[in-house]
Amino acid sequence: MFPLLDLLRRGALHRTRVEAFSDGVFAIVVTLLILEVRVPHLEHGTVAELKHGLHEVVPKVLSWAISFIVVCKFWINHSYIFSLARHSSYALMWINALFLMAQAFIPFPTALLGEYPYNPLAVSFFGVVLLVNTLLFVWMHYYINAYLLHAHMHRVSRRTLLSRSMVGPACYALGAGLAWVSVWAAFAVYLLTPLFFIVPLQPDHGLAVAEGLLEEPSTTPKPYPGHSSVSV
Amino acid sequence: MFPLLDLLRRGALHRTRVEAFSDGVFAIVVTLLILEVRVPHLEHGTVAELKHGLHEVVPKVLSWAISFIVVCKFWINHSYIFSLARHSSYALMWINALFLMAQAFIPFPTALLGEYPYNPLAVSFFGVVLLVNTLLFVWMHYYINAYLLHAHMHRVSRRTLLSRSMVGPACYALGAGLAWVSVWAAFAVYLLTPLFFIVPLQPDHGLAVAEGLLEEPSTTPKPYPGHSSVSV
Amino acid sequence: MFPLLDLLRRGALHRTRVEAFSDGVFAIVVTLLILEVRVPHLEHGTVAELKHGLHEVVPKVLSWAISFIVVCKFWINHSYIFSLARHSSYALMWINALFLMAQAFIPFPTALLGEYPYNPLAVSFFGVVLLVNTLLFVWMHYYINAYLLHAHMHRVSRRTLLSRSMVGPACYALGAGLAWVSVWAAFAVYLLTPLFFIVPLQPDHGLAVAEGLLEEPSTTPKPYPGHSSVSV
Amino acid sequence: MFPLLDLLRRGALHRTRVEAFSDGVFAIVVTLLILEVRVPHLEHGTVAELKHGLHEVVPKVLSWAISFIVVCKFWINHSYIFSLARHSSYALMWINALFLMAQAFIPFPTALLGEYPYNPLAVSFFGVVLLVNTLLFVWMHYYINAYLLHAHMHRVSRRTLLSRSMVGPACYALGAGLAWVSVWAAFAVYLLTPLFFIVPLQPDHGLAVAEGLLEEPSTTPKPYPGHSSVSV
Numbered sequence: 001m002f003p004l005l006d007l008l009r010r011g012a013l014h015r016t017r018v019e020a021f022s023d024g025v026f027a028i029v030v031t032l033l034i035l036e037v038r039v040p041h042l043e044h045g046t047v048a049e050l051k052h053g054l055h056e057v058v059p060k061v062l063s064w065a066i067s068f069i070v071v072c073k074f075w076i077n078h079s080y081i082f083s084l085a086r087h088s089s090y091a092l093m094w095i096n097a098l099f100l101m102a103q104a105f106i107p108f109p110t111a112l113l114g115e116y117p118y119n120p121l122a123v124s125f126f127g128v129v130l131l132v133n134t135l136l137f138v139w140m141h142y143y144i145n146a147y148l149l150h151a152h153m154h155r156v157s158r159r160t161l162l163s164r165s166m167v168g169p170a171c172y173a174l175g176a177g178l179a180w181v182s183v184w185a186a187f188a189v190y191l192l193t194p195l196f197f198i199v200p201l202q203p204d205h206g207l208a209v210a211e212g213l214l215e216e217p218s219t220t221p222k223p224y225p226g227h228s229s230v231s232v
Numbered sequence: 233m234f235p236l237l238d239l240l241r242r243g244a245l246h247r248t249r250v251e252a253f254s255d256g257v258f259a260i261v262v263t264l265l266i267l268e269v270r271v272p273h274l275e276h277g278t279v280a281e282l283k284h285g286l287h288e289v290v291p292k293v294l295s296w297a298i299s300f301i302v303v304c305k306f307w308i309n310h311s312y313i314f315s316l317a318r319h320s321s322y323a324l325m326w327i328n329a330l331f332l333m334a335q336a337f338i339p340f341p342t343a344l345l346g347e348y349p350y351n352p353l354a355v356s357f358f359g360v361v362l363l364v365n366t367l368l369f370v371w372m373h374y375y376i377n378a379y380l381l382h383a384h385m386h387r388v389s390r391r392t393l394l395s396r397s398m399v400g401p402a403c404y405a406l407g408a409g410l411a412w413v414s415v416w417a418a419f420a421v422y423l424l425t426p427l428f429f430i431v432p433l434q435p436d437h438g439l440a441v442a443e444g445l446l447e448e449p450s451t452t453p454k455p456y457p458g459h460s461s462v463s464v
Numbered sequence: 465m466f467p468l469l470d471l472l473r474r475g476a477l478h479r480t481r482v483e484a485f486s487d488g489v490f491a492i493v494v495t496l497l498i499l500e501v502r503v504p505h506l507e508h509g510t511v512a513e514l515k516h517g518l519h520e521v522v523p524k525v526l527s528w529a530i531s532f533i534v535v536c537k538f539w540i541n542h543s544y545i546f547s548l549a550r551h552s553s554y555a556l557m558w559i560n561a562l563f564l565m566a567q568a569f570i571p572f573p574t575a576l577l578g579e580y581p582y583n584p585l586a587v588s589f590f591g592v593v594l595l596v597n598t599l600l601f602v603w604m605h606y607y608i609n610a611y612l613l614h615a616h617m618h619r620v621s622r623r624t625l626l627s628r629s630m631v632g633p634a635c636y637a638l639g640a641g642l643a644w645v646s647v648w649a650a651f652a653v654y655l656l657t658p659l660f661f662i663v664p665l666q667p668d669h670g671l672a673v674a675e676g677l678l679e680e681p682s683t684t685p686k687p688y689p690g691h692s693s694v695s696v
Numbered sequence: 697m698f699p700l701l702d703l704l705r706r707g708a709l710h711r712t713r714v715e716a717f718s719d720g721v722f723a724i725v726v727t728l729l730i731l732e733v734r735v736p737h738l739e740h741g742t743v744a745e746l747k748h749g750l751h752e753v754v755p756k757v758l759s760w761a762i763s764f765i766v767v768c769k770f771w772i773n774h775s776y777i778f779s780l781a782r783h784s785s786y787a788l789m790w791i792n793a794l795f796l797m798a799q800a801f802i803p804f805p806t807a808l809l810g811e812y813p814y815n816p817l818a819v820s821f822f823g824v825v826l827l828v829n830t831l832l833f834v835w836m837h838y839y840i841n842a843y844l845l846h847a848h849m850h851r852v853s854r855r856t857l858l859s860r861s862m863v864g865p866a867c868y869a870l871g872a873g874l875a876w877v878s879v880w881a882a883f884a885v886y887l888l889t890p891l892f893f894i895v896p897l898q899p900d901h902g903l904a905v906a907e908g909l910l911e912e913p914s915t916t917p918k919p920y921p922g923h924s925s926v927s928v
Contacts, residue, residue, distance in 0.1 A: 014547075016483075017483055017487060017543045018543075019248075019249060019252070020252060020483070020484060020487040021487045021490060021491055021539060023249060023252040023253045023256055024256050024487055024488050024490070024491025024492070024720075024723075025491045025494060025495055026253060026256070027253055027256025027257045027259075027260060027491075027720075028256070028260055028491060028492055028495040028496075029495060030257060030332070030333075030336060031257055031260040031261060031264065031336045032260075032495065032498075032499070033336075034264075034336050034337060034339055034340060035264070035267075035339075035499075036503075037340050039268075039340070039343045039344050039347050042348065045348050045350075045351055046351075047351060047352060047353045050344075050348065050351055050353045050354060051353060054353075054357075065333065068329075068333045068336070069329070069333075072326075072329040072332075072333075075253060075329075076322065076325050076326075076329075079249045079250075079325075083246075090540065093540050093543075094536075094540075097532075097533070097536040097539075097540075100494070100536075101494075101529065101532045101533075101536075104494060104495045104497075104498050104532070105498060107498055107499075108498060108501050108503070111503045112503050112514075115503050116506065116509050116514065118509075119509055119510075119511060119514055120511060121511045121514045121515060121518075122514060125518075251712075251713060251716070252716060255713060255716040255717045255720055256488075256491075256720050258717060258720070259488075259717055259720025259721045259723075259724060260720070260724055262721060262796070262797075262800060263721055263724040263725060263728065263800045264724075265800075266728075266800050266801060266803055266804060267728070267731075267803075269804050271804070271807045271808050271811050274812065277812050277814075277815055278815075279815060279816060279817045282812065282815055282817045282818060283817060286817075286821075297797065300793075300797045300800070301793070301797075304790075304793040304796075304797075307717060307793075308786065308789050308790075308793075311713045311714075311789075315710075478779075480715075481715060481719060481775045482775075484715070484716060484719040485719045485722060485723055485771060488719055488720050488722070488723025488724070489723045489726060489727055491723075492723060492724055492727040492728075493727060496727065496730075496731070499731075500735075554772065557772050557775075558768075558772075561764075561765070561768040561771075561772075564726070564768075565726075565761065565764045565765075565768075568726060568727045568729075568730050568764070569730060571730055571731075572730060572733050572735070575735045576735050576746075579735050580738065580741050580746065582741075583741055583742075583743060583746055584743060585743045585746045585747060585750075586746060589750075
């Protein structure tokens with residue numbers, strides 16, 4: 001299916017450094033976003049003036065908050081799918097690099113959204129960027145599931161994984177389209193999409209947790225990560 | 233008490249990546265703050281002019297220094313409470329994400345404080361942000377203590393933990409209120425609050441240190457982390 | 465050959481912190497680059513105006529994307545050569561520091577390229593910076609191969625390593641020269657150089673993977689990292 | 697000597713997170729510095745104009761390069777002294793926090809130096825900041841040597857450690873003073889100070905390397921880190 005990737009499939013590297021590099025990128029992306037929220041310039045420095053200045057900053061804070069939650073959601077799911085992999089290959093490193101590139105791009109559409117929250121192009125662009133991020137994430141999940149799964153884990157069928165994983169991309173595509181009708185409808189879709197998938201799905205495909213994670217009997221009856229297909 | 237969180241309580245993930253991601257965010261928050269301290273623009277570049285320019289920068293340096301200490305305090309206590317957890321769950325990851333979001337927001341009120349140090353709204357806003365940070369931290373501590381504690385550690389009673397942990401939030405709330413009377417009184421409260429709790433409380437609730445930390449007999453008689461309830 | 469380095473060759477430090485520090489620098493370099501892509505300023509905030517503004521931002525996004533891929537390529541190869549080292553010495557830490565300094569410089573020529581994509585000096589400067597980065601990387605690879613190789617790994621002959629490693633520098637030097645004839649020719653060379661070496665070379669020199677990486681029988685017949693000389 | 701610190705001496709925490717947090721701060725400080733080197737604004741975008749613009753940027757690049765080397769030097773020595781500690785205490789975490797605060801401040805005097813390289817106050821200020829950094833580092837080294845040393849390591853006598861460690865601070869103090877006579881003399885001192893100590897001193901006090909670092913017989917006769925007192 002991906003001939004170039006078959007060549008890249010070589011290599012058996014510890015996951016340590018891919019995870020450290022990724023965690024670094026996630027942490028920076030999430031924190032850089034606040035730089036867009038600038039201190040308002042005041043003429044006289046009165047309380048009334050500052051109150052007005054803070055009001056104007058609200059859309060930027062909101063778009064920052066949405067992006068923060070979205071990137072954290074990606075990060076949590078990234079931790080999950082990497083915990084399924086027995087090691088990293090060069091192909092995984094490159095797919096991950098492309099995914100991180102898409103993550104690192106998020107501050108730009110976020111700043112755009114904070115600056116022009118009623119412009120349909122800005123709102124739609126935000127959805128398209130999240131769509132691309134989600135597709136790259138699904139590709140990575142698909143790749144790990146197909147080639148790098150720990151031996152003691154159940155492989156999810158490709159059809160199941162892809163059909164489940166496409167809920168997220170479909171939502172973002174819908175939002176990007178709706179933006180041209182109503183920016184408010186698009187905002188609602190963007191906000192609801194991550195909320196919908198914040199609770200992991202039932203572990204009905206039996207993807208077991210990586211060995212050694214459970215140090216002692218857990219107090220919860222079902223200690224598995226739970227989502228066999230991660231929707232983002 | 234938190235029905236959604238009961239669902240999220242699943243998952244048993246190594247603490248490694250949550251800690252790495254958090255350390256990254258802390259490190260960036262703490263370092264980004266210096267970006268607000270800008271090089272003064274000089275007309276002729278004389279020593280007298282630069283001396284004047286550096287004087288004007290002092291409030292920004294001070295607000296940066298306060299925030300640096302405050303964030304380091306949170307980081308140290310974050311290390312402590314995570315060392316109590318036997319593993320991470322999805323709920324902990326999300327509470328942690330919200331807490332890190334509040335941490336990542338700190339550069340904004342800090343810059344505001346450095347720009348308008350005599351504006352009561354700016355001073356009060358700084359206190360409110362620290363209040364929110366502390367409440368999220370207490371929530372996280374409460375959650376770990378209730379659900380994720382290592383088996384060999386003594387669980388602190390909820391009442392004890394909450395009553396002790398509320399000293400910090402109460403102080404920041406007081407400071408945020410006092411700002412409207414006198415910004416100097418608020419500054420004093422903000423400065424004294426972390427100093428008050430810099431020394432860990434007596435280990436009277438017997439929370440033991442995570443196994444394996446003490447490699448050899450320590451020269452100090454009481455090698456325990458000491459604070460059963462972390463006040464921030 | 466390097467008398468000062470012979471003194472520096474002392475020290476036997478875990479690779480952990482060198483790798484963590486390097487991963488941090490790589491992650492920041494890669495993410496900082498997006499800060500150059502600024503939100504366009506619009507007069508009326510119309511869709512047509514924003515579309516025009518986004519068009520103008522395209523060269524910056526492209527130069528960011530090229531640099532992102534280039535730095536990821538360096539990062540992947542950095543992971544590879546460090547996995548060959550049994551430990552770190554002070555010399556390796558200093559060569560690595562110089563290399564990271566050159567990596568940290570990349571955002572500047574990238575921003576220059578995004579601002580003045582048709583200026584031959586800007587295009588040539590970009591190639592020279594990548595040339596210096598590649599030479600420092602080859603030095604580091606050479607050093608690890610000569611002095612710090614794991615005992616169970618085959619040492620590549622110096623001649624082989626250097627002759628193979630010089631393909632990358634030669635390409636960037638060519639691109640930097642071609643920029644004065646045609647910026648498009650230079651862009652083509654810059655783009656093709658990493659693509660050429662994205663697939664690891666045959667493992668004909670038998671550099672084995674670091675022990676312990678392969679936890680279980682791999683499904684691929686040749687599980688070795690594969691490139692005995694890493695071209696960048 | 698430090699009564700408050702005696703209370704803080706409790707706690708026995710893994711070094712992992714202190715090191716991760718510190719590595720993050722070091723990596724960001726070192727990379728942030730390049731942000732001060734801005735793309736020159738050109739009227740017509742000609743090669744001659746860009747060449748002129750690049751010339752003007754040279755002092756900023758130089759001050760960035762000096763700071764990069766200085767911070768890397770601190771980082772390498774930080775790795776060294778932390779490898780001597782058997783664990784971290786709250787006191788060490790706080791001393792380290794103050795040290796990192798001083799490190800995080802370095803971008804400001806660096807930017808100042810790059811903007812006003814001939815202003816004696818800017819040049820002297822740079823030296824004072826490095827002086828403070830070095831003193832905090834010596835304090836941290838002193839503290840680890842006195843209270844947290846691995847059991848199998850030789851403790852250096854306080855007198856020896858302090859007398860040797862004071863070479864660095866003395867040099868920076870000299871440079872900060874000389875700046876008022878001649879900025880060039882100060883530059884020379886700033887440049888020579890780290891070069892002087894780049895090669896570790898003889899391991900005449902027998903501080904052994906942390907166990908487990910040497911996985912196999914080294915090819916070098918003296919595998920010890922070598923500098924019993926780290927001068928910075």
